[in-house]
Amino acid sequence: MESYYIVNDPNDPLAARATEIRKQDYLFWKEVKPDLEDDFDISCHTLATRTGLSERRTRDITMALYRLAELPLTRALQETYYFLDFSRLITIDAVLSKLGDVPTETLERIDQELASYLTPTSPRQVLPSNTNLRRKLNGLIAVETPTPEEEKEATPQKDPYFTYSSFGGKAGLAVEFDEATLIAIDEHVSQAAEKHNLTKADALAKLILGDIEQRVKVVLHMYRAYDQKAAPGFIQGFGWVSPETADGIRPTQKRDMDLARELESESYVTPPLIGAFVEGRDGVCRWPGCHRPAESCQKDHRIDHAKGGKTAGSNLASLCQHHHNIKTDGGAFYIMDPHTGDIVWLFDDGHWEYDEPQGPLAPKNKNWALTVGQAIAARRAAAKERNDS
Ligand SMILES: [Zn+2]
Structure with a gap:
């Protein structure tokens, strides 16, 4: 069967109309976007007053189109299917902007991965x-961080700690750390917030001012291939990190996910090892399009435990409370490929949707991490050879 996104379903008149609107919108802006050499601000202003959009939106759309021009494979997909609306195109530009000026081969690498991520691989996939999409892009750029030597040259000696006044008697604080430090701080603050029922901002203030104490041990869950020299890591609650950051996090306990994948348990409650596999495979709630992280989802027995359904990766899927309720109420049910974790959702009205797992253990992401790890190891070896000679 042909692979396609539901937004491009040729037999669905509603989807076809929406695609036509996206296409016209895209072609319109492609035609009228200002040249970057023109007086850019005035051009955006004029376009904004003539289209009724804000200047900010006009600028974002323009920059998104220039960004797409740097990503020929992704652009070719868009100009075949017209499946990406401007919100998504702007997201692509906004995330890639964090990279600053990068060599062409970096953009080529990102374009290749992004195009492969956006290419449907099953019929009736949900876009x-x-x-x-933002999480995927953040993962792609996380492994493109500069090597330590380049970083040293680029880092200014300024203290990256800023305070600023905001609106209505509020003031803000912005600080920058290396990734590993930030992950540890964020985990401490999150735990304190949960324990004392505070917002994270309040928890941070109270921790620093000594109003509350936090002496618990922070537990980080990282997924990483240990049989590889330079594998990126995936930290639960944070996302993909570079091999350098992953190296900086020393595990106190290692668990084998290949083993966990095959495990079965008699108990109804999911044992931690099987749970870690399911969360690592799913990444997010498996309701198509939901983005609630798997670690805050429930583990749904596809076939009820009472009816002989196993407590094992092949029979468990992450569903957030809301979508678990919908499934329990009988409005929809699913079947799952036990090997890939791919899910087909079947709805009461007869239509169906295809959902692929998004976590670091999902087949596509495992392959991506493997390729990235090999590329980084090769780059390091080449740099070492240059230094040695
Ligand atoms: Zn959900």
């Missing part, structure tokens, strides 16, 4: 949500 990745804006949030999941």
Whole structure:
């Protein structure tokens, strides 16, 4: 069967109309976008007043189109299917902007991965949500961080700690750390917030001012291939990190996910090892398009435990409370490929949707991490050879 996104279903008149609107919108802006050499601000202003959009939106759309021009494979997909609306195109530009000026081969690498992520591989797939697209892109750029030597040259000696006044008697604080430090701080703050029922901002203030104490041990869950020299890591609650950051996090306990994948348990409650596999495979709630992280989802027995359904990766899927309720109420049910974790959702009205797992253990992401790890190891070896000679 042909692979396609539901937004491009040729037999669905509603989807076809929406695609036509996206296409016209895209072609319109492609035609009228200002040249970057023109007086850019005035051009955006004029376009904004003539289209009724804000200047900010006009600028974002323009920059998104220039960004897409740097990503020929992704652009070719868009100009075949017209499946990406401007929200998603702007997300692509916004995330890639964090990279600053990068060599062409970096953009080529990202373009290749992005195009492969956006290419449907099954019929009736649900288009990745804006949030999941942003997470994917953040993962792609996380492993493109500069090597330590380049970083040293680029880092100014300024203290990256800023305070600023905001609106209505509020003031803000912005600080920058290396990734590993930030992950540890964030985990401490999150735990304190949960324990004392505070917002994370309040928890941070109270921790620093000594109003509350936090002496618990922070537990980080990282997925990483240990049989590889330079594998990126995936930290639960944070996302993909570079091999350098992953190296900086020393595990106190290692668990084998290949083993966990095959495990079965008699108990109804999911044992931690099987749970870690399911969360690592799913990444997010398996309701198509939902982006609730798997670690805050429930583990649904596809076939009820009472009816002989196993407590094992092949019979468990992450569903957030809301979508678990919908499934329990009988409005929809699913079947799952036990090897890939792919899910087909079947709805009461007879239509069906295809959902692929998004976590670091999902087949596609495992392959990506493997390729990235090999590329980074090769780059390091080449740099070492240059230094040695
Ligand atoms: Zn959900």
